Amino acid sequence: MKVLAANRLVDGIVVYLSTNGTWTEHITDARKVSDEEEVAVLDIGVQAEAACEVVAPYLVDVASGEISVRPTRLRELIRENGPTVRLDLGRQSYQKAS
DSSP states (O other): OEEEEEEETTTOOEEEEBTTSSEESOGGGBOOBOGGGHHHHHHHHHHHHHTTSEEEEEEEEEEEOSSOEEESSHHHHHHHHOOSSOTTSSGGGOOOOO
């Protein structure tokens, strides 16, 4: 099973294609894609990229449990959960000058 992931162009947040055709930040709300649907769903991502909604859409392997959906690869798990560093340290902690 797979889901379609991309980055929202406005803010770079990881988003997933939902069952109603919109983009969601929550993988649990993502549309689960069978092997037969892969090409059609990727086409939806390409169209969204052409419309400047998202960038770099691609399919992510997921495992589905009774109440959750989890990526099967560490890279995607990190993308889903956000940075692995403390946000109060380093470059990310600097405030932009107004």
